[in-house]
Amino acid sequence: MLGMVAGGVTCRAIFGRHSEQLREVSAIIKSMLEVQMSEKMVSCPKCGAMNTPTKVFCYACGGILSALAIKQRRIHKQHVRAAVQAVVVLVVLCLLGIGGLVLWPRQGALGIPGTPEHARQTALLLSSFNKMDSDEMAIGRDVRESDLNGYIRHLRLKKLPFDTLSVDLMPDKLSVRVSNKLVSWSCRGYCLVPTLSRDFTLAVSGSVIIEEAALGHFPLPGFLARKSFARLLDALQGTPELDLIAKAQSITIHKDRLHITFGGD
Numbered sequence: 001m002l003g004m005v006a007g008g009v010t011c012r013a014i015f016g017r018h019s020e021q022l023r024e025v026s027a028i029i030k031s032m033l034e035v036q037m038s039e040k041m042v043s044c045p046k047c048g049a050m051n052t053p054t055k056v057f058c059y060a061c062g063g064i065l066s067a068l069a070i071k072q073r074r075i076h077k078q079h080v081r082a083a084v085q086a087v088v089v090l091v092v093l094c095l096l097g098i099g100g101l102v103l104w105p106r107q108g109a110l111g112i113p114g115t116p117e118h119a120r121q122t123a124l125l126l127s128s129f130n131k132m133d134s135d136e137m138a139i140g141r142d143v144r145e146s147d148l149n150g151y152i153r154h155l156r157l158k159k160l161p162f163d164t165l166s167v168d169l170m171p172d173k174l175s176v177r178v179s180n181k182l183v184s185w186s187c188r189g190y191c192l193v194p195t196l197s198r199d200f201t202l203a204v205s206g207s208v209i210i211e212e213a214a215l216g217h218f219p220l221p222g223f224l225a226r227k228s229f230a231r232l233l234d235a236l237q238g239t240p241e242l243d244l245i246a247k248a249q250s251i252t253i254h255k256d257r258l259h260i261t262f263g264g265d
């Protein structure tokens with residue numbers, strides 16, 4: 001009997017101690033949860049009900065929530081809109097890039113293509129210009145489109161930073177196409193060569209005027225066209241051919257040929 005009483009007292013003491021500890025633990029957890037909730041939730045200034053931060057109106061009384069909640073909601077919406085816009089812009093740019101470079105590669109040469117024989121003939125003609133006396137030079141010489149394209153393709157281009165450069169002569173006008181291969185993919189016999197090409201249509205009447213210019217299939221606005229053409233001239237700078245053209249007294253364009261005269265009066 002005495003043992004049972006003693007046992008009861010011990011049990012109560014032990015359980016009492018434990019339940020005290022349990023109460024303390026649950027109080028700590030409760031306070032932690034309250035702190036977390038109060039950090040995330042927004043209290044209604046009208047009725048005090050706790051609302052989630054994305055709510056604009058109180059779920060309990062319908063009153064408008066704090067400016068902070070409205071601001072958070074607006075910022076969230078702005079972030080979503082900006083992300084959607086960025087994705088749309090990226091997709092459009094990718095499509096334009098793929099369309100411009102892959103679907104319509106302007107890598108074909110302009111004008112009548114020239115053979116290595118044309119190239120040789122033109123090289124001889126150009127070197128003979130330097131040996132002529134002024135009377136002979138004043139007569140001038142014709143350079144045909146095929147001579148020019150053959151010369152550019154078979155002799156000159158090896159030293160220039162382009163893969164192709166070709167010209168098309170029209171009455172009073174000439175077109176120049178410069179292109180670079182961006183990359184070359186071949187897969188099971190199918191070869192894809194995206195090419196970056198620039199076209200210039202030039203009018204020659206005393207001076208050279210850029211009439212039209214395009215990057216691939218995209219028309220180039222004036223200032224970009226001039227910049228791009230200046231880069232082409234820079235690449236040709238220092239070549240004996242450009243020096244010779246600079247020395248020419250007159251260059252007239254006829255259909256399929258250039259008439260160049262040097263010296264004379």
Ligand SMILES: [Zn+2]
Pocket residue numbers: 044045046047048049058059060061062063
């Ligand atoms: Zn409320």
